[in-house]
Amino acid sequence: MKSLVAEEIVKVYQEGGSRVEALRGISLALAPSEIVILEGPSGSGKTTFMSVAGCLLSPTSGRLSVEGQGVDFSRPKDMVRVRRESIGFVFQSFNLFPALTVLENVLYALQIRGKLTPEYEREARTILEQIGLGHRLDFIPARLSGGEKQRVAIARALSGGSRILFADEPTANLDSHVGLEVLGILRRLAKEEGRSVLVATHDPAVRTIADRVVRMRDGCLVEGENG
Numbered sequence: 001m002k003s004l005v006a007e008e009i010v011k012v013y014q015e016g017g018s019r020v021e022a023l024r025g026i027s028l029a030l031a032p033s034e035i036v037i038l039e040g041p042s043g044s045g046k047t048t049f050m051s052v053a054g055c056l057l058s059p060t061s062g063r064l065s066v067e068g069q070g071v072d073f074s075r076p077k078d079m080v081r082v083r084r085e086s087i088g089f090v091f092q093s094f095n096l097f098p099a100l101t102v103l104e105n106v107l108y109a110l111q112i113r114g115k116l117t118p119e120y121e122r123e124a125r126t127i128l129e130q131i132g133l134g135h136r137l138d139f140i141p142a143r144l145s146g147g148e149k150q151r152v153a154i155a156r157a158l159s160g161g162s163r164i165l166f167a168d169e170p171t172a173n174l175d176s177h178v179g180l181e182v183l184g185i186l187r188r189l190a191k192e193e194g195r196s197v198l199v200a201t202h203d204p205a206v207r208t209i210a211d212r213v214v215r216m217r218d219g220c221l222v223e224g225e226n227g
């Protein structure tokens with residue numbers, strides 16, 4: 001079974017007099033363990049697509065199913081449920097809480113999702129250790145390197161059992177060697193734990209971990225549609 005299937009996703013941003021057709025019918029499926037790279041020029045719709053597929057934004061039209069269940073975009077509660085149960089999102093800007101420690105950043109995210117159980121807390125600590133942050137649990141973000149912050153964002157996105165991970169430009173702010181380290185982590189999470197990973201990027205280094213590369217232009221997929 002595919003972990004995520006998006007069909008004919010259309011998104012039109014309409015603000016005042018202006019109208020932007022950001023997505024013009026995108027169909028894409030992700031399988032468990034699969035790493036898919038989303039490439040394309042600035043403004044081609046990568047972040048918009050990941051926001052819709054990640055249930056952060058409702059599309060103008062189109063269908064999405066996540067882990068076998070259709071998402072009802074007319075019900076915000078349904079979007080929240082899918083996000084909580086299945087999806088982790090790593091934003092380019094990390095979005096860490098500056099006053100919270102590494103561990104607190106991850107646990108607070110679990111709490112927001114109603115998942116602060118002893119089991120998930122144990123799992124979160126394990127993820128933080130696996131990702132190489134076991135010795136940084138009590139640090140606040142200001143005391144971390146760029147790569148460490150990025151790893152906290154990944155650990156947070158993965159906590160709570162998320163089977164599908166979206167990463168928007170995960171290496172953009174990192175030195176190349178730290179970027180490679182982050183890519184290694186994404187690869188391991190997909191190949192050893194069966195998570196599905198979709199990465200939007202301009203960074204050619206990310207291709208080294210890809211099972212499949214799809215390219216967007218002007219809101220359309222221009223190659224490698226659905227594999």
Ligand SMILES: Nc1ncnc2c1ncn2[C@@H]1O[C@H](COP(=O)(O)OP(=O)(O)OP(=O)(O)O)[C@@H](O)[C@H]1O
Nearest residue numbers: 013015020022040041042043044045046047048049
């Ligand atoms: N909230 C919004 N309101 C109106 N238009 C938007 C909004 N967000 C994005 N857009 C427009 O939608 C189009 C796609 O934007 P999007 O951010 O998805 O592109 P992108 O491929 O992620 O670009 P980048 O590589 O620069 O991150 C652009 O023309 C953008 O200006």
Ligand SMILES: [Mg+2]
Nearest residue numbers: 046047048168
């Ligand atoms: Mg973007």
